[in-house]
Amino acid sequence: MKTETDKAKAMLDGMSKDIPAGTQSLLVNGQALAVKQIVATLTAYLALATANAAAKVQAHQAVQALHQQTPQIRAFIVDLAAALRGLLGKGNPVLANFGIAVRTRKATPAKVKAAAAAKAKATRDAKRPQAPAPQAGPAEPGVPANGK
Numbered sequence: 001m002k003t004e005t006d007k008a009k010a011m012l013d014g015m016s017k018d019i020p021a022g023t024q025s026l027l028v029n030g031q032a033l034a035v036k037q038i039v040a041t042l043t044a045y046l047a048l049a050t051a052n053a054a055a056k057v058q059a060h061q062a063v064q065a066l067h068q069q070t071p072q073i074r075a076f077i078v079d080l081a082a083a084l085r086g087l088l089g090k091g092n093p094v095l096a097n098f099g100i101a102v103r104t105r106k107a108t109p110a111k112v113k114a115a116a117a118a119k120a121k122a123t124r125d126a127k128r129p130q131a132p133a134p135q136a137g138p139a140e141p142g143v144p145a146n147g148k
Helices: 004-017 035-088 093-098 110-127
Strands: 025-028 031-034
Touching: 004 035, 025 035, 031 035, 035 093
Parallel strands: none
Antiparallel strands: 025 031
16 A cells, blocks of 8 residues: 555656656646646655654654663662652651652541440450359269269
8 A cells, every 4th residue: 555655756756757848737636736846845745754754763762762761760760769768758748849759647537446446345355265154063072963
């Protein structure tokens, strides 16, 4: 499948080689265009296409270079963040200026604390060994407990 660039190249080649001698203009889309103007239009388009292709190659190379550097910079950023936390303190709000999230503990609500304390007490009560029930011993010494 031919691209527009391929078609434009073929048209330019044809305009320079195969157009009958003495042809001054062509009727294109209802407009009389000079052969020089047609060649200039095709040449300008091909220059843009060439520049676009070169830019695509450069962009592709830049993206590849970026992808190659990403693991190293990711590790560097993690190490730098750890160093800044060590220098400034892990709860210091200034860390936000470096793009580092400040980890602060939220206070536990009183209701949650009370529920946790009640649950812990219930667990302790459930697991606490119960005093053994008194066993019926012999009423008189030498008499078996079951009465037989």
